[in-house]
Amino acid sequence: GGGGGGGQSSSATPKVGLITKTETNPFFVKMKEGAQKSAQANGMELMTAAGKFDGDNASQITAIENMVAAGVKGILITPSDTKAIVPAIKKARDAGVLVIALDTPTEPQDATDALFATDNLKAGELIGQYAKAAMAGKPAKIATLDLAPGITVGQLRHDGFLKGYGIAEGDPSVVCSQDTRGDQAKGQTAMENCLQKAPDINLVYTINEPAALGAYTALKAKGREKDVLIVSVDGGCTGTKAVKSGEIAATSQQYPLKMAEDGVKAVSEFAKTGKKTSGYTDTGVTLITDKSVSGVEAKDTAFGLANCWG
Amino acid sequence: MEATLPRRLISTPVAGPLAALVLACAFFALRTDQFLTGPNFSLIIQQVMVVGTLAIGQTLIILTAGIDLSNGAIMAFGGIVMTKLAVDSGLPPVLAIVAGLAVCSGFGLVNGLLVTRISLPPFIVTLGMLNVVFALTHIYSNEQTVTDLPPVLTFLGQTFQVGQTNVTYGSLLTILLFLLFAYLLGSTAWGRHVYALGNSPEVARLTGIRTRRLTIGVYTLAGFVYGIAALLLVSRTGVGDPQAGQTDNLDSITAVVLGGTSLFGGRGLVIGTLVGALIVGVFRNGLQLMGVPSIYQTLITGILVILAVAVDQLSRRRNR
């Protein structure tokens, strides 16, 4: 037999785990930083893990198991695969661990104790509405630079954008749709090809800001950057600066730091008092633009830069 | 004949990887209390069983001097087939499983046919197949994760008690599969032919081995094993997940190579692959238990993978 009390950690500082979708997105890095600060403030030890790519369910399951084995009190997770992670979360909860989803809801949403997240459909809707107003009745030729098959945030934002713009999936004004995996280089290639196919594209929806910047570079190479509207989601500092300089027209800003801080606080609370948080906390989303349009509520880039992440 | 047991052990290609595994375990056992426990080992086995099983098929193919980039994708498709047929199409679960196994074997067969009939390089065939099967998975599943599985599909995720430790039936099946293939490769004519084929297809042909048929058989059997991996995956995650397995091709190759099998074919042992898979699982688990931040886990894993094989090389060199 090896040593002490099995899964029961005897160490004094309670542990909290954070499992992100990937290692490579500044969004999640910011989240980790926030969690780290909050953990320190609450006298907790933070453990982190991440998937290898967006959609990597297996690594997230493994991370949950290992964290439970390490004796964490609670786990914060941004689920890569919203349905597939549910059984593993259930096991962790059955083992007495508090599980909170950040950024992305599980399906069903109550598979976790609580959710701190942006409303992604709304994030899409906001930029859709903005685009509609900014186009001011001009006939639109739209390119959508999406995430990848089967990842809910991508789908939700795409759907939200169409809804906000007031068109349905399959509308002929959408002339080009491409997956970018949220990657700048792939976003650029996608935009180049879309322009080759339909040179008169004048509105670009992008899943996130790296994709948007890739699209901008492609447009600039064609000398089209001035007359094409790019809208995006995220509100990272790089992206918000791009809004300020006019490369991106508008973006829906989200607040990962808040998600993480609130999440760690909730786990700390649970560790101390045994009280579990529950339900959905909308961490908010704000449309950021310097060229506001009437009918859509927005904040300027000064606000955006003050609140940006990354 | 003069070779005593320890001497033999040293000269088998598994000794190095095994030494690396033992070293890694010793290290983590010293650094964290939670590591050296029955439940934790049971967990590690659960965590490596899917990639480990894929790596069995990968071992077969690499022994023939091939490579399979499509195994993770085939597994994902198999998982979707099993779960969708059972849940959406209402097929009896056992039939759904059989259908999944058949589909996976079928993809393996196609790989084998392309490799032998048109003499295409396995890298290209399975790369193409990876894309094709990936797309089919997403088209067939319509991007939907399949949930609410009947218990038969998750049976392998159930546990039984060994002493104080819960072990899943899936872990047991994986271990049995490794033993089965160690037997097939080591103690049957078929196994000898696989090695001979990997040494040199021309030599194998000249000695009267039907190399095409053998190759096709190996790819098909590997496909079947991927089907079992699909079932293990489904039972472990409790869902049918179209996103699954995307990095498992490289992960399974890693397990094979860490286990001492040559990518040039004809040399290696499937038990080495088990050790290779466990090395990766132990690193991941141990580093996580030690609370190493995830990006440093990646960094250290990179170094450790190199070190593990270096231990192997250096131990062999001493033996020279």
Add this chain to the structure above:
Amino acid sequence: MEATLPRRLISTPVAGPLAALVLACAFFALRTDQFLTGPNFSLIIQQVMVVGTLAIGQTLIILTAGIDLSNGAIMAFGGIVMTKLAVDSGLPPVLAIVAGLAVCSGFGLVNGLLVTRISLPPFIVTLGMLNVVFALTHIYSNEQTVTDLPPVLTFLGQTFQVGQTNVTYGSLLTILLFLLFAYLLGSTAWGRHVYALGNSPEVARLTGIRTRRLTIGVYTLAGFVYGIAALLLVSRTGVGDPQAGQTDNLDSITAVVLGGTSLFGGRGLVIGTLVGALIVGVFRNGLQLMGVPSIYQTLITGILVILAVAVDQLSRRRNR
């Protein structure tokens, strides 16, 4: 000597890939108007230049019977080094570029040393290196994309006019690199030695080639080429992106193998790699222009990759 030019062309390993490329172009030209235009071809070259340049280094290593999984990661790190030094540390841009090239060469050197000094399999060395460099990139960059680059860093993204078409300096550089390495491999002693090494390290050693030094040189040179790829990437995207290059290792191997080079070493031409990279680029571009949905693009690309090499095989068989 009797071999007339067309005969020679048929028997070179590039003929098959070239035929596949031409067929693909013909197909897309018939199916969509926008395909067969100067600007579109200029675009395709821009889109493949980064992976194509990585694939030059990959070709060198594969010719020695090695493989490099770390090239995309090394390039990403190189890009971050160049841009961060120039923007954040205020180094003169040219020095920043030199530093980036040096760092990439350094990683190549480490790969080479591990492969030769401890006789580790290249697969494992570069897999480990992939993880290490990946982690270093994210630690060093702190996940920040580096923007506002000085013009020197994006110079290669500028264009000059050829007829009606804008061509980037980067495209030109890529083509020149391919020609340079075709020359080095085909017309210098060093090139002959690389092939001999790939044929059999033992034979190369016995004929008096310093195989270790040669191998280390090849990996280091490949690293340097990855540094150039980093510069091309930076100039193309206009930023330093820590997330870049993650699938480029497999993509570059694909280009090499599609180009007719054997993964077992000693056989192949770097010009084939260019053709291989273009095949992928043409498929992606053409399918997109035809308006094929993403997931079907993946499906069709999978099939086409297999077909492209099948064309090659069948054309060779006829020639037997």
Add this chain to the structure above:
Amino acid sequence: MTTPVLQARGLVKRYGHVTALDGADFELMPGEVLAVIGDNGAGKTSLIKALTGALQPDTGEILLDGKPVRFRDPLEARRQGIETVYQDLAVAASLDIATNMFLGRELRKPGLLGSVFRMLDKKRMREESARHMAELKIGLRSLTQPVESLSGGQRQGVAVARAVAWATHVVVMDEPTAALGVKESGQVLDMIKRVRDGGTPVVLISHNMPHVFEIADRIHVQRLGRRVAQIKPGDHSMAEVVAIMTGALQVSEGKAVVADQGAAEAIGLS
């Protein structure tokens, strides 16, 4: 007239613009040792590869015991009891001697273990291999070494022992003694005689004229891809045979005539 055991007519095999076989004929009679000789590149290996299913001729036909056959692969020839030692040594480098000896016809354990579990009888295979190797008197320090670590001659010994152990109809050997020591060569020649005396005809490719003259009943001379003569060792001197082989002499109606005066003088024939 007796029917040849193995016969070929007009075999042609081209590789690109190299013609390896250019209408080659071949006849092996029952119970004889037939030597096939010829310069390097004369097409000897190509000929026997075509005869044993290792290579598909472009045209030409092959007859076994007078009946046309087509061996699509070496296995089909083997199934007819034709065993071959190929010049490029068909041994699997990473496998040991016993495994190589039994490759393609492994022995299984008796009883259920063998029939149901298909378990190899490694012990018996090792013992029998040891016996076969001992017959050839090839010195071996261990039977469990992979063959890649054997000396060139030892490796060749494995291939020869294997062919002899299994042949029932025809044995074909492509330069089997090329890498063998004097003693080991002697053993192989003795073994060839024993095989012949057991009634199985042998085809022997060799560049070693003393060996050929010691053992061959008949000699097939191959030149530039075809058979240019069939002779009996007794009818011609070694020097004459060499001259025929190199094209300096030609055989017409069983007698040697000078074809190339210069060449004939160069090799010391007058």
Add this chain to the structure above:
Amino acid sequence: MTTPVLQARGLVKRYGHVTALDGADFELMPGEVLAVIGDNGAGKTSLIKALTGALQPDTGEILLDGKPVRFRDPLEARRQGIETVYQDLAVAASLDIATNMFLGRELRKPGLLGSVFRMLDKKRMREESARHMAELKIGLRSLTQPVESLSGGQRQGVAVARAVAWATHVVVMDEPTAALGVKESGQVLDMIKRVRDGGTPVVLISHNMPHVFEIADRIHVQRLGRRVAQIKPGDHSMAEVVAIMTGALQVSEGKAVVADQGAAEAIGLS
């Protein structure tokens, strides 16, 4: 006493529990053809590999012109003008004949093209290779084929021609005629004589006793990993030499004495 050109004392080389060299001595005198003979596995190849830098002996020393040397790789031996034809044919399979002939010492174009651009002079290398191959009179249908498509003998010819073309100090050949035809073997023997007559000593490993007796000035007999005798061909009959090689006779003070009566009788010595 003249100093040996190449000399070795007490070379030992072990592979696991196989001892390939067991304290082997060796001496090559100026201007001689020294034949090294011995059974398969006697350690001949291991010996010459140790002498030419291809293998690092565990212990023992090597002297070149009386001075101790250590060749850490074959290149260092080569640099001293020692050229070797290895038994396992050091040719690069996918490269053509000319490339193989010049591998490791390629010719560059004259002028800037060569010095700055380091461009190979393919034409000259092809021409010179053709000349060297022609000297050996090996029949070749094309110089641009990859060597993997050559016949066994043709391939061996390439290796021999290369060694002879480059050697300035010592030529070592490990069974160079094993795969060669009669005519080609004769050419190689002639060439060896010419090399010797040019003043370069030659080490020849061969199992072909007639060849050895035809050409060797002295014979080194290797047995069980060490030298058991050094003899002159004139002093002993072929049968005696074979007997020494197999251990049936032992040489003491220059005379053969029977060591193993049974073995001696078995090979026909009384």
